[in-house]
Amino acid sequence: MAVKGRFGRFGGLYIPEVLMPAVEELAEAYERYKDDEEFKRELDYYLKHYVGRPTPLTFCKNLSKDLGFKVYLKREDLAHTGAHKINNTIAQALLAKKMGKKRIIAETGAGQHGVATATAARALNLKCEIYMGAKDIERQKMNVFRMKLLGAKVNPVYSGTQTLKDAINEALRDWITNVRTTHYLLGSVLGPHPYPTMIRDFQSIIGRETKEQILKAEGRLPTAIVACVGGGSNAIGIFYPFIEDTEVELIGVEAGGKGIESDKHAARFASGREGVLHGTYTFVLQDRYGQIKGTHSIAAGLDYPAVGPEHAFLREIGRAKYYYATDEEAVEAFKILSEKEGIIPALESAHALAWALNNADKFDKNDVVIINLSGRGDKDLEIVAKFLEKNE
Amino acid sequence: MHSKVKGDALKLEAVQKNRIDVKFEELRAKGEGALIGYLTLGDPNIEDSKKLVRALAKHVDILELGIPFSDPIADGPTIQGAIDRALKAGMNTDIAFEIVKELKLDIPLIFMTYYNIVLQYGEERFIKRCRDVGIDGVIIVDLPIEEAQNLLDICARYNVHFIFLIAPTTREDRLFKILSRARGFIYLISLLGVTGAREKLQEETIEKTKWALNYVKIPLAVGFGISKKEHVKAVIKAGASGVVVGSAFVKIVEKNLGNIEKAIKEIENLAKELKEGTKVK
Numbered sequence: 001m002a003v004k005g006r007f008g009r010f011g012g013l014y015i016p017e018v019l020m021p022a023v024e025e026l027a028e029a030y031e032r033y034k035d036d037e038e039f040k041r042e043l044d045y046y047l048k049h050y051v052g053r054p055t056p057l058t059f060c061k062n063l064s065k066d067l068g069f070k071v072y073l074k075r076e077d078l079a080h081t082g083a084h085k086i087n088n089t090i091a092q093a094l095l096a097k098k099m100g101k102k103r104i105i106a107e108t109g110a111g112q113h114g115v116a117t118a119t120a121a122r123a124l125n126l127k128c129e130i131y132m133g134a135k136d137i138e139r140q141k142m143n144v145f146r147m148k149l150l151g152a153k154v155n156p157v158y159s160g161t162q163t164l165k166d167a168i169n170e171a172l173r174d175w176i177t178n179v180r181t182t183h184y185l186l187g188s189v190l191g192p193h194p195y196p197t198m199i200r201d202f203q204s205i206i207g208r209e210t211k212e213q214i215l216k217a218e219g220r221l222p223t224a225i226v227a228c229v230g231g232g233s234n235a236i237g238i239f240y241p242f243i244e245d246t247e248v249e250l251i252g253v254e255a256g257g258k259g260i261e262s263d264k265h266a267a268r269f270a271s272g273r274e275g276v277l278h279g280t281y282t283f284v285l286q287d288r289y290g291q292i293k294g295t296h297s298i299a300a301g302l303d304y305p306a307v308g309p310e311h312a313f314l315r316e317i318g319r320a321k322y323y324y325a326t327d328e329e330a331v332e333a334f335k336i337l338s339e340k341e342g343i344i345p346a347l348e349s350a351h352a353l354a355w356a357l358n359n360a361d362k363f364d365k366n367d368v369v370i371i372n373l374s375g376r377g378d379k380d381l382e383i384v385a386k387f388l389e390k391n392e
Numbered sequence: 393m394h395s396k397v398k399g400d401a402l403k404l405e406a407v408q409k410n411r412i413d414v415k416f417e418e419l420r421a422k423g424e425g426a427l428i429g430y431l432t433l434g435d436p437n438i439e440d441s442k443k444l445v446r447a448l449a450k451h452v453d454i455l456e457l458g459i460p461f462s463d464p465i466a467d468g469p470t471i472q473g474a475i476d477r478a479l480k481a482g483m484n485t486d487i488a489f490e491i492v493k494e495l496k497l498d499i500p501l502i503f504m505t506y507y508n509i510v511l512q513y514g515e516e517r518f519i520k521r522c523r524d525v526g527i528d529g530v531i532i533v534d535l536p537i538e539e540a541q542n543l544l545d546i547c548a549r550y551n552v553h554f555i556f557l558i559a560p561t562t563r564e565d566r567l568f569k570i571l572s573r574a575r576g577f578i579y580l581i582s583l584l585g586v587t588g589a590r591e592k593l594q595e596e597t598i599e600k601t602k603w604a605l606n607y608v609k610i611p612l613a614v615g616f617g618i619s620k621k622e623h624v625k626a627v628i629k630a631g632a633s634g635v636v637v638g639s640a641f642v643k644i645v646e647k648n649l650g651n652i653e654k655a656i657k658e659i660e661n662l663a664k665e666l667k668e669g670t671k672v673k
Contacts, residue, residue, distance in 0.1 A: 004538075012539055013536065013538060013539060014507055014534045014535060014536070014539055015465075015534055015536065016465065016466045016533055016534055016536075016557070016559075017536060017556075017557045017558060017559045017561075017562060017581065018466075018559040018560075018561055018581060018584060019561075020536050020559075020561070020562070020566065021561040021562065021563055021566075022561070024563075159469075159472055159476075160462065160463065160476075165463060166463075169463050169464075169465050172465040173465060173466075173468070173586045176465075176466065176584065176585060176586055177584055177585040177586065178584070179561060179584060180561075180584070273512075275508050275511060275512060276507050276508045276511055276534070277463065277508065278463070278465070279534070284508070286508070286512065288512065289484045289485050289486075289509065289512055289513070290461070290485075290508040290509045290511065290512030290513070291461065291462040291479065291484075292462045292463050292508075
């Protein structure tokens, strides 16, 4: 599907000249190692014995009864560090090591990718520095502490909106300066080629396991798969192995924040335009002159103004559909899953769940819906408590 | 190879030559290097920015004007600050064109920006307006040659030079690809890092200048980390045709917020001093 990092007209490679050799080198290394038996064996080892894969596919008995169709959760919340992010960080850290890089850097929003990167760095003995917006540091103190405990240096970013997009800017500036020794471990299916393709491949393990598990459990493919979309790595990871199975509906859910009319959201497909941000051509929230807009979501992991280019492509060809859920709907879903099933979801994943709850009438008792539970909600308890306090 | 095709292409080149080429020829004849100065348009506000640009234009050979972009990944804190001030002051692409049109500066002018700014304005509309207001070249920091084909063709059509950047990390195969489409001059980023004034000229800057001169047969301008007269001297002595100085000028704006007259005076003084550094051949 991808020709030189293009998904239809989306994707590409829009970066300063200084970084060109680095991304070329990365693309070459990825091509070389992705089918390398030893690399695959090592990665499998880490995924099984360190990350804890395969993660279960859990049938939600109570929720299914209430909703009138079968609901399954793909349990990425049970992966080591509590989210799907580790699938990518372990793989990229391993690749960085093969490339002879001694130091890895990464951006983080909520801190989940930062924690997963710091963890992979420990497991593979690499030096690690994380860039994080000053506002996000304030919102996610526990994850900052986790990263430090894991031996990473956390650099606060005070420029721009002091959130994820500015953390990426700063990580890119670091990479420009230290490109010879450093690998930039990007956290989602964004950025210049080969990142969107490579990270999709690393996350596709989610969908491959899901397929096997649902066939075993139900003897059939699901009616629909629902996943939240920030950059979109958990979504593409679970979608990708099902793309050829056109009878399976693929549904991505963006962050509707306080509603589209409020302008405080991160629903790129709902009100963004095509543009270029951080190396890739995709849907971007921007003003008419191309200045990037600030975003809002209660889920820091969805709080980003651009969407992965392959999602833009899947939407254009009609293979996947994209909707959004608001902060309020996500918090409601967060509560419902906790109460009904004893599983506290990440606020990001709660967006996917919220869509399924609000669209229950689209499905009937013969339908099977899988929701990608991309992360666990422990990190969000304080945020949800505050939100409920304010809204009650 | 360049000189061989020169005879045949003379007619074509005469048409495609613009003020940038003429300026480098004049300076070469005088034995001087080019001082290329940079300011962010709209910094610290739109009216004061015009005064600063007009003042700097009096003392540099070529002027590079930044159209601010909210996420400038190749810029260090100094130029980030200028961009923040400009955007807060309401700067946008239309105003950038209006400023240039109003100032009627009689030196070669270059717009420097990021690709999304050009893309959202419309590539052809942007370049056509460049030609109409007297912009001679564009530098688009995050548009490598692989993604630039369409814009390169448009630039050729309107005789606006697409100025390429090369970096210390640029591999030989890409360098040849770039040189085959290069016009005006080549901008050498002389060190790994983002924009910003540095106290000492890095050894790498001189090494990389000499390295680039083995390949680049059109004028070579060297930028990043050049802020003092002795830096300029060293780079021109090493064989470069010009130097680009940006953050050192922007720092003066930053230091004198609220006192535009002082900023103008200091910028003029620095430009004069740096210009002296180009006269070493």
